[in-house]
Amino acid sequence: MLRLENLSVTFNANTVNERKALKNINLKLDSGDFVTVIGSNGSGKSTLMNAVCGSCNIDSGKIFVGGKNITYAKEHRRARYIGRLFQDPLKGTAPNMTIEENLGLAYSRGKKRSLSIGISNRDLKLFREKLAELDIGLEDRMKTPVGLLSGGQRQALTLLMATIVTPKLLLLDEHTAALDPVTADKVMSITEKIVKDNNITTLMITHNVSNALEYGNKTLVLSQGNILAYIEGEERANMSLSKIMELYADSSGDTLTDKMLFQ
Ligand SMILES: Nc1ncnc2c1ncn2[C@@H]1O[C@H](COP(=O)(O)OP(=O)(O)OP(=O)(O)O)[C@@H](O)[C@H]1O
Ligand SMILES: [Mg+2]
Incomplete structure (x- = not known):
């Protein structure tokens, strides 16, 4: 489902600040693979995701999604089939809009229909069902502005928004790192359920090494x-x-920090 061929990314090339963030990366994810990604700070994890979704320039190499070469596809086009979550719960939702309006926007992604036509009763029923599956009571707060939700509730909603139209690829960049441990666990189990139920090919960056081994089927x-x-x-x-x-210490000479060890 995702194939990277000889992918390289350099920041500030030919300057004193030159930084080779990705060096000739070859990687293959089969359909339905849930790959956890670990590595120390600055090892290139986020850059890998940025390159895949087109938010950073690459020096060389090729990117294939579903067999299609998307190396030169524009970022907004890739966003139609690549779902993405970040560490910051404030990213990815519109705070002044209600839960149902946010879901309406997400649901219209890649479709011609726009929000101005309104959300049909059928869509509202679907949103309610999907929210109920999260099992955190959001189905009874559909008219609540998203800005009033807690960080964990927002990440769960963002996850639903990123997957309500099943993406070809889901990229999670430390999406539970800003949450308290209990909420992070809850969001992780919601993540696992959504990924499994919809068989979504997923890359998940985490600093929690135990999570990296516990969730998914491969670890990068x-x-x-x-x-x-x-x-x-x-x-x-x-x-x-x-x-x-x-x-990690033996082969990189670097130390892998595990969040759990420092809590
Ligand atoms: N926009 C940028 N401009 C210049 N250098 C950058 C940029 N983005 C990343 N880098 C550099 O590229 C390297 C890889 O960064 P990246 O953000 O991919 O690391 P990471 O593995 O996600 O780290 P962290 O765990 O801290 O999030 C780092 O040395 C970083 O400083
Ligand atoms: Mg990062």
Whole structure:
């Protein structure tokens, strides 16, 4: 579903601040793969996602989604089939609009119909059902402005908005990092349910190494713009938190920080 061929990204090329953020990355995600991404600060995780969704320029290489070469596709076009979530719960929703209006906007993505036509009763029923599945009571607050929701409620809603039209690819960049541990767990289980129910090919960056091994079916380990490991199957099943930290320290000379260890 996603294929990267020899992808390289350099920031501030040919200046003293030159930084090779991604070095010749080759990566393949099969349809339905849920890949967790770990690596120390500055290892290129966010840049990888930025390159895939077209929000940063690449030096060279190719990007394929669903077999189609999208290397030169515009960012807003890619947004029609790539869902994205960030660490900041304030991103991705319009705070002054209600829950149902936000969902209406998300639902019209990629369709000709615009919000000005209004939200049909059938759509409202669908939104209500989808909100009820989140199991956090948002289905009874559909006329509430999104700005009044808590961070966790907003991330759950943003997740629903990113997936209400099933995307070909879902990119999650530390989307639970700004939440308290209990809320983060809740949003993670909602994430897992949505991804599984809709069989969405997903890349999820996390600093929580335990989460990286617990969720999804593959783990990508990045260090200084390189792929250090792409772990799956039995190797992944047998991978412990300490083993992966050791592997990282040995092969990168860098330390992988695990959020859980510092809470
Ligand atoms: N817009 C930019 N301009 C210049 N340098 C950048 C830019 N974006 C990222 N970089 C640099 O590229 C490298 C990779 O950054 P990136 O944001 O991908 O790291 P990351 O793995 O997501 O880190 P973190 O865990 O801190 O979010 C870093 O050295 C960073 O400073
Ligand atoms: Mg990042």
